[in-house]
Structures are given as C-alpha cells and as structure tokens.
Amino acid sequence: LIERGYEAHLWRLLENLSDPRLASARLEVAVELADPRSIRSLSLPADPALLDRLRWAKLLRIAGRFPEAQQAADELARDAEACEARAIAFSANILRANTALDSHQPQAARTLLEGLRPSSTSESVERDILLAVALGQCTEHAESVALAKRIEPRLSDLDDRNGDLRRGLGWVLYTAGAIRRARDVVRPLLAEKRAARLHGLGPARLLFLALGASFDCGELAETDIFLGRLRKMSGSAFQRAFTQFFDVQLMLARGRFREALEACPSVEAAAREYQRLDLLAAVQGARCKIAFAMGEPPSADLAPSGPSTSEHDDLHRLHHFAHRGAWGLDDAPPELAEAQHPEVAATAAYVFAFRALTHDDVEGAVAAAERGRKLARGSDYRLIELAALTTQLECELVSSADHAPLSRSLGEFESLAHALGLDWALQLAALVRLGGGLGNVDPLGLERLAESESPPVRRRARALLGEDIPLSRYEELLLEAQRRRSGVRIEVAPCSRGREAGGDLIPAGMDPRGSELWIAGRSTNLKSRPLLWRLLELLADSPGPVSKEDLIVRAWELDAYHPLRHDARLHTAVSAIRKTVGADQAVIQSTSEGYRMADNLLLRRLVSAD
Known part of the structure; x- marks a missing residue:
C-alpha cells in the first residue's frame, strides 16, 4: 500500500491505535507521510529494532527537533557499526550529515561525508549529492556545481521512483545558483504522485524548491501556485515562517511594499524563535529594499551586525549599503562571505554601480550595471537582472551620452518588465519616457503616474510635476537628469x-x-x-x-x-x-x-x- 501511495490512508487508520505490535508499522507510515505533526502521537517502541530507531531519528528531524535527531543518529550509527548492520549505519550517517547541515555546520557535514565509504552506486550518489550541498554551504560553489554535473548522468542508471535523488540534486543546483537547471530537475517530480513526499523533510520541501526556482526565474504566476499549495499545508511554525517569507518576496517583486512591510514582523519572530540567522538576515535585507522604495532614510535598526557568514548576510549588507548610498551616506564597501555566489555577485555588481553613480563616476556605474545584468542573466536570476537593468537605465539617464543607448536600454527594460508581468516596472519605464528622459515631457502622462500605487513611481512623478517632495540624493540625480535632457521643468504656478x-x-x-x-x-x-x-x-x-x-x-x-x-x-x-x-x-x-x-x-x- 505504501508503494502505491496510500500512506495517508494508512496513517488515518493507524494514528490512534496503541497496540504495541503496530508500533513499527506506525513509525514506517509516519516517515513515509513526513508530516511534522505525526510525532505527537508516536513514541519509540520498547527495545526497538535498529530500523525503528532510524525511523524515529528521521521523525525527530521532520519535526524540526534537530539536536535530538542528531543525538539519536549518532548513537544509532555507533550501534549499527558495532552490529555490522552496514545499510543502517550508512543511513544513520547520512542523517547525521543532514542534521549538521540543518544546524549550520557544513564543515562537520563535509568531513563526515568525505569519510563515508558507500557500498553501492545508489549509496555513492546519495552521499555525493549531500556532499555537494555541504560544499556549497562551505562557499565552494564551483566545486559544488561541478560535482552535481558529474552526478546527473549517473541518475539514469538508478531506481529513483521516490525522486529522493533528483530532489537532492535539485537542491544542490539551487543552492549553488544554477537556478534554471534546478527547476528543470524538479518540475518532472511535481507530476509524479509519490513525489509529494520528501524523504525526511516533509512534502513542503519539494514545493519550497520549486517555488524558489520559479521565483528566481521570474515565473511569478507559478510562484503564486506553489505558495497557494504551501499555505494549505498545516506544517510546523518554522515551515509557515518560510512560506510567509516567500509571500514577502513576492509582494516585493510586484511592488506591494507596504503589504510586504506589514508581513515582516511575523517572519522575524519565527526566525528568532528557531535561531535561523539566515532567515532573519533575509528579512532585514527585504526591509532595506522596502525602505529604499518607500523613500525612507536609513535606520540604525536595519544595520547588519558582526561579520557576514552566508549569502543571506551578504545580500542584507549589500541592500543596506545601497540604501545608505542613496541618501548620500558614505560607507566602505561591505566585506562579503560569499562573493562568488552567483546571486551575491550579480547583486554586488549592480549595487556598486548604484554607489558609483552617487559618487559621480557615471562611466564606471554604467559598466558595473552592465556586468551585474550579464551575471544575473547567466544564472537565470531574472528579477536580479531586472534590478541590474533598472540601475543601468538610470545610470545612462544621468550620463552625458545621447538618447540612443538610453532608448535601447529602455526598450529592453520594458520588454523584460512585460515578460515578468510587473506593472510597477512598466510605470517606471513610462516615468522615464514621459518625464523627459528622451527629450519630451508629457505633463498629462505624469499626472496619471502621480496617482500610481507604486511609491517610487508616485513620488518621482509628483517631484517632476513640481511638488515639494523629500527625495534621496539618488532620486535627485535622476530628477536633475530628466530636466537636463528635456530642457524644461514643471513648477506649481503662483x-x-x-x-x-x-x-x-x-x-x-x-x-x-x-x-x-x-x-x-x-x-x-x-x-x-x-x-x-x-x-x-x-x-x-x-x-x-x-x-x-x-x-x-x-x-x-x-x-x-x-x-x-x-x-x-x-x-x-x-x-x-x-x-x-x-x-x-x-x-x-x-x-x-x-x-x-x-x-x-x-x-x-x-x-x-x-
């Protein structure tokens, strides 16, 4: 019945039965179902078999009780090796590596995995997939992707009916920044009935992977679908926090900044409760982007603290650096822990372009923005590509070049914004066209944009219409450039x-x-x-x-x-x-x-x- 995908039906039958002779079966079904709530009605049988102990340790991890899972896996690995139960020992060590990664100990996981000696091709692939994840978390992204590429052709010779190996490969590619390849690995799994389960981490993990890859590729309609499915799942509070964080990301992408801001506190509370510093850094980075878009001056509350330890820390520092630069505050460039990660590298390029522009290095700004756009496009980070193209467009607007390069970039920007379905970005392009960026001013068009729901579009349109609007140093540069290119400005009549x-x-x-x-x-x-x-x-x-x-x-x-x-x-x-x-x-x-x-x-x- 499990093999045919009936574990949910089995669990409904077994969940409230206490006969000790069913204890092992209940553990087996609970692991297959991978629901974090199932552990509440379970306990480890008296004098459990090694396999039951393995299932119990997996359930602890599914429930997010990582220290307990680590301890259970450590003890099981020692006992299984003493009994020469090789398959159980191997699975226990894989679980130990997973819990080390869950606990942000990638070097410990890497050391453990490099010491494992698989006895079959399947075990070898499973070990290598997890090792590639560990390499990525140790900031060795090129090595991680290279190992993933060596793994991919080996999968065709293996029985991967449950999709565990392909899921693992998808995570390797995604965390290393190979976004579209990760998406292409994961999508076929979504159509398979048994792929709704995830070995040891619950059904949400596959959806999170599909969601993240779709979002980064700029496929926002699909992202909406995956988020809708995740919202219906009653998983752990930690799972719900990540769902809410992706909600924030989607709101940001669509220019709904105030809604995104209102959703941030609940995600931050969960991040602090579970001590997930990566999630907390990601939310702080989102807050910096929101404040920038809303035209708010930098706040000490958004400043990063301590050294950067992950790409999430890096992105937070970069967005904070950009926000302060927009208001003319001079900082040294942040030190990055993951400077070679594709997402960090592309973001850093356009952020440094942004800062070069506010320091009157227009030529260097244009070159850096073009580099950021190229990096983002090469890694399929479409939303970062749009951000880099926005910066390139605005750098060319401020430059002394004629209208030709600006017109070309504006057309490319409109094309990408239309493909992504982002109305606020199309309005931003209209702001350049109607506000004199290409020489002509259309006051009627600016009147319409002044009623936009997008704060940066509305603010800049009103400033172009002559209203006394507080602007950042960066926005003032753009305003001056549009007036210089058109030769006119709009003022409120006496x-x-x-x-x-x-x-x-x-x-x-x-x-x-x-x-x-x-x-x-x-x-x-x-x-x-x-x-x-x-x-x-x-x-x-x-x-x-x-x-x-x-x-x-x-x-x-x-x-x-x-x-x-x-x-x-x-x-x-x-x-x-x-x-x-x-x-x-x-x-x-x-x-x-x-x-x-x-x-x-x-x-x-x-x-x-x-």
Whole structure:
C-alpha cells in the first residue's frame, strides 16, 4: 500500500491505535507521510529494532527537533557499526550529515561525508549529492556545481521512483545558483504522485524548491501556485515562517511594499524563535529594499551586525549599503562571505554601480550595471537582472551620452518588465519616457503616474510635476537628469502654491511651448487664440485675484483702462476660456474686482530648466 501511495490512508487508520505490535508499522507510515505533526502521537517502541530507531531519528528531524535527531543518529550509527548492520549505519550517517547541515555546520557535514565509504552506486550518489550541498554551504560553489554535473548522468542508471535523488540534486543546483537547471530537475517530480513526499523533510520541501526556482526565474504566476499549495499545508511554525517569507518576496517583486512591510514582523519572530540567522538576515535585507522604495532614510535598526557568514548576510549588507548610498551616506564597501555566489555577485555588481553613480563616476556605474545584468542573466536570476537593468537605465539617464543607448536600454527594460508581468516596472519605464528622459515631457502622462500605487513611481512623478517632495540624493540625480535632457521643468504656478495634490483639487497645467492647457486629464490647444493664452498666464502668475484693469492693460497691451468700453470685452474672453476648456466656473472665478484661478485648481506649468 505504501508503494502505491496510500500512506495517508494508512496513517488515518493507524494514528490512534496503541497496540504495541503496530508500533513499527506506525513509525514506517509516519516517515513515509513526513508530516511534522505525526510525532505527537508516536513514541519509540520498547527495545526497538535498529530500523525503528532510524525511523524515529528521521521523525525527530521532520519535526524540526534537530539536536535530538542528531543525538539519536549518532548513537544509532555507533550501534549499527558495532552490529555490522552496514545499510543502517550508512543511513544513520547520512542523517547525521543532514542534521549538521540543518544546524549550520557544513564543515562537520563535509568531513563526515568525505569519510563515508558507500557500498553501492545508489549509496555513492546519495552521499555525493549531500556532499555537494555541504560544499556549497562551505562557499565552494564551483566545486559544488561541478560535482552535481558529474552526478546527473549517473541518475539514469538508478531506481529513483521516490525522486529522493533528483530532489537532492535539485537542491544542490539551487543552492549553488544554477537556478534554471534546478527547476528543470524538479518540475518532472511535481507530476509524479509519490513525489509529494520528501524523504525526511516533509512534502513542503519539494514545493519550497520549486517555488524558489520559479521565483528566481521570474515565473511569478507559478510562484503564486506553489505558495497557494504551501499555505494549505498545516506544517510546523518554522515551515509557515518560510512560506510567509516567500509571500514577502513576492509582494516585493510586484511592488506591494507596504503589504510586504506589514508581513515582516511575523517572519522575524519565527526566525528568532528557531535561531535561523539566515532567515532573519533575509528579512532585514527585504526591509532595506522596502525602505529604499518607500523613500525612507536609513535606520540604525536595519544595520547588519558582526561579520557576514552566508549569502543571506551578504545580500542584507549589500541592500543596506545601497540604501545608505542613496541618501548620500558614505560607507566602505561591505566585506562579503560569499562573493562568488552567483546571486551575491550579480547583486554586488549592480549595487556598486548604484554607489558609483552617487559618487559621480557615471562611466564606471554604467559598466558595473552592465556586468551585474550579464551575471544575473547567466544564472537565470531574472528579477536580479531586472534590478541590474533598472540601475543601468538610470545610470545612462544621468550620463552625458545621447538618447540612443538610453532608448535601447529602455526598450529592453520594458520588454523584460512585460515578460515578468510587473506593472510597477512598466510605470517606471513610462516615468522615464514621459518625464523627459528622451527629450519630451508629457505633463498629462505624469499626472496619471502621480496617482500610481507604486511609491517610487508616485513620488518621482509628483517631484517632476513640481511638488515639494523629500527625495534621496539618488532620486535627485535622476530628477536633475530628466530636466537636463528635456530642457524644461514643471513648477506649481503662483496661483496654486501652498496647495497639496489630492483631495478635491483638480490637476491642471500649462505648456507654453505649444500653448497647451490641460485640466483634469483633458488637453486644449490655444495656439490659435493668443489672447486667451495671455489671460491665463496673467491669472496663473498671481497668487491672488487680478483686477480687471490689470488684465485689460496687460493682455490687450493698452495704455489706459475704460470700464464701459473694456469690461464686456474681458467678460467675453473669460467666457470663451470657460467654454473652450469645458470646465465652466471650475477654472476661473469672478471676484468683486476682477478674476482669479479657481481655489480647487492645482495648476502647474512648464518653464525652462536653466
């Protein structure tokens, strides 16, 4: 029945039965089921056989009780060797190596595995897979991948019905940064009925592997599916913490920064409870990215402490380094423990490009960003490739090069953002196009982007529209570059100064280059009606009402004002403006002595950037 995949049905029958003659069968089924909760209703039989002791040690590991599992495996390995039970001794030593890796002791696991003497091809492959994992965790990634490549052709000659060996190979490739190869190894397993179980670690482990590989490859729809399946599993609190962390990662990828921030505390609490410093470092790195995107200054709470010991520590340090650099804070580059890991190397390249840009080394910044993009693409880290391409695009925007390289990078960025299905990234590209990056400014388009749900897009669009928005040093560089390339900037007209966007205010603007007026998303060209345009300019230039006399004398360029003769002419012109823009009294208001721009209008205008 187990061989045919009925272990869940068997467990429902056996779970609450206490007959000692069924104890061994219950252990066997529980290990096959690999549910962390099953250990609550189990205990080790009196005078247990070696095989039962092995199953019990595996269950302890499944439940996350690593020190107990380590002790049980140590004692079993000694007893099995004394009894010359080679197969049990080998399995116990494999379990010892696994628990050492679980406890962040990769060198101990490596030493143990290198001392093992397998007696069959299957044992040899199982040992080598775990050894490759240990090599990766010892930062020897090239050796890890090389060993994995030697293992792969040997799998075809073995009976791997349960998928244990292929799963192990997938983890080796994934942890070493060979993302797409890991995904290609794992995907066929997901279609196999028995692959829902994971030897010694529970069904979630395969889904975590598939999820991680899909996420890093930028396949976010598939990531959603795997997360949905994981959420339905009632595993350990530790398992749920990792599920929540991937939720945070997915929110970050999709630009949902506030939601990601709200989800961080529960993941951090679990990381502290289980003393998983790698998970804690990963969450802190995510917090740095969130703070950067939200436009928040660096906080001491996000600073790393102590030396880096893993790629998770490295990534935290890199994102913290970038965040501080964005605000003009000068730090020495962080010392990295895993500088050769593909994810760390690609991230470091674009982060250093980012910092070079804030230190006026534009040429070096462009080169470093291109290197980061190439590294990410070569390892199939598509989301890191997008981040590197974002940095490259922004470095080229700040550079003095003409529009050609920027236009090319912008097209590539839009293509990748579209392939990944990321609306916020497409809006970021639109911000470059509409904000003058390629020479032209589209105020109407910027008005739409100012309502974006993406904080960095919304903030920069509002700053380009002339609002007084607090910006980091990095964002100021981008803003200055767009104004320099377009030759114009947008400012809030004197008639609307002191008003904040939003609420009941109607967005409006004036572009003197073509005598273009836009109100509430509607554009009107007044090039053929210069008198109406002059009246609008006079009203826009005044923080308060403008008298009829001033309007008449200045708009018509007259020497004297005669009310009976000129008021009707002015009234007709104002009515023409109202009728032309189709906004009636919402644009120009009458006062006791003249006219003024409406109080509920937020009027912006384009002026020379010089």
